[in-house]
Amino acid sequence: MSLLLSPFDMAGTPLTNRVVMAPMTRARALDDIPDDHTVLYYRQRASAGLIISEGIPISREGCGYLFNPGLYSDEQALAWRRVTDEVHAKCGRIFAQLWHVGRMSHVSIQPGQAAPVSSVAVVAERSNAYAWVEPGKAGPVQASTPRALSIDEIQRISGDFVSAARRAMDAGFDGIELHGANGYLFEQFINGALNTRDDRYGGSIANRQRFLLDTLDALAATIGAEKVAVRISPFGRLFDMQPYGDEAETWISLAAALSARNLAYVHLSDQLTIGAEAIPQGFASQFRKAFRGTLMAAGGFNRTTAETALAEGELDLIAFGRPFIANPDLVERMRHDWPLAEGDRATFYGVNGAVTRGYTDYPAYQADASL
Numbered sequence: 078m079s080l081l082l083s084p085f086d087m088a089g090t091p092l093t094n095r096v097v098m099a100p101m102t103r104a105r106a107l108d109d110i111p112d113d114h115t116v117l118y119y120r121q122r123a124s125a126g127l128i129i130s131e132g133i134p135i136s137r138e139g140c141g142y143l144f145n146p147g148l149y150s151d152e153q154a155l156a157w158r159r160v161t162d163e164v165h166a167k168c169g170r171i172f173a174q175l176w177h178v179g180r181m182s183h184v185s186i187q188p189g190q191a192a193p194v195s196s197v198a199v200v201a202e203r204s205n206a207y208a209w210v211e212p213g214k215a216g217p218v219q220a221s222t223p224r225a226l227s228i229d230e231i232q233r234i235s236g237d238f239v240s241a242a243r244r245a246m247d248a249g250f251d252g253i254e255l256h257g258a259n260g261y262l263f264e265q266f267i268n269g270a271l272n273t274r275d276d277r278y279g280g281s282i283a284n285r286q287r288f289l290l291d292t293l294d295a296l297a298a299t300i301g302a303e304k305v306a307v308r309i310s311p312f313g314r315l316f317d318m319q320p321y322g323d324e325a326e327t328w329i330s331l332a333a334a335l336s337a338r339n340l341a342y343v344h345l346s347d348q349l350t351i352g353a354e355a356i357p358q359g360f361a362s363q364f365r366k367a368f369r370g371t372l373m374a375a376g377g378f379n380r381t382t383a384e385t386a387l388a389e390g391e392l393d394l395i396a397f398g399r400p401f402i403a404n405p406d407l408v409e410r411m412r413h414d415w416p417l418a419e420g421d422r423a424t425f426y427g428v429n430g431a432v433t434r435g436y437t438d439y440p441a442y443q444a445d446a447s448l
């Protein structure tokens with residue numbers, strides 16, 4: 078019997094299977110508003126047990142890449158409603174991934190061309206935002222040097238997350254996933270090599286975790302803990318995140334803090350497949366011991382490794398990213414053991430105005446009628 082294809086009760090949200098579509102920025106929304114292509118893209122993939130949306134900026138300040146549909150205006154929320162309605166019509170479930178990139182942005186896309194914001198005023202070396210290379214010409218550009226947030230502003234950003242979460246629920250999402258992973262704003266606070274603040278948001282482990290945990294608490298108080306999830310990337314090295322002394326302790330104590338919060342799930346983003354160093358041996362089981370709730374992971378899974386991780390009780394849900402790009406019917410292909418199509422990396426992100434190519438034009442599998 079396949080565990081992967083068996084139903085799961087996610088804190089009261091029933092999932093028809095344990096195959097989750099991982100959050101993936103596709104950069105196709107030319108006006109930062111979901112459109113007909115966005116609706117079709119998600120509808121095609123609605124047989125996933127759970128879809129996690131692409132990273133959705135919670136504010137203009139939170140944007141680091143052009144063409145990402147946000148959740149900071151009523152117009153955007155209304156447009157997302159069309160997506161969630163279509164997913165629900167196909168008996169799917171969808172969480173919104175709420176995102177603030179922090180320093181991973183560029184002045185050309187910041188309000189008033191201001192510097193992006195972060196824990197400290199330190200640039201992410203050798204790291205690109207996707208912004209205006211020159212007026213009218215979009216492309217990869219070195220992220221700008223950020224400025225450090227004041228305490229008032231940190232609290233204001235927690236409030237921006239709450240506003241976006243309200244909009245997400247009004248737009249029909251089943252819940253939200255806070256993007257705490259992959260070198261973006263929250264990791265810029267958690268990382269002890271980068272965050273050298275000397276106030277209550279820097280220094281000790283508890284101080285570096287405070288922004289994330291306070292924001293999760295504010296979200297849970299507003300929409301209910303069972304509708305709130307978080308994605309983190311322990312030992313992640315994306316966008317110039319450097320190793321630091323008490324790294325394992327930071328993540329294990331965060332696991333315990335998250336366990337106490339009864340969230341919908343915690344999502345581990347494993348960067349091994351994109352070149353990060355291996356997570357230290359024994360870390361996964363230590364994390365599992367400290368975190369008692371629903372645990373999901375993404376990063377290089379295939380059907381076999383996913384079934385093994387579920388059978389061994391390491392994980393409850395498995396998220397697949399790249400396989401969902403070229404296989405809108407990934408669940409059906411797994412059910413019938415049909416072969417998987419390979420996605421074209423050149424069209425993972427929409428560049429040069431190419432919207433549909435490599436986005437909504439991957440067909441469902443056609444079984445050969447002559448066999």
Ligand SMILES: Cc1cc2nc3c(=O)[nH]c(=O)nc-3n(C[C@H](O)[C@H](O)[C@H](O)COP(=O)(O)O)c2cc1C
Nearest residue numbers: 099100101102131132375376377378397398399425
């Ligand atoms: C095109 C693309 C866009 C992505 N965008 C996001 C994103 O918006 N938010 C996020 O947390 N991870 C993002 N990721 C990472 C994926 O969620 C996932 O963790 C990664 O692809 C590893 O899983 P896989 O090996 O199944 O593809 C993205 C990955 C890809 C390939």
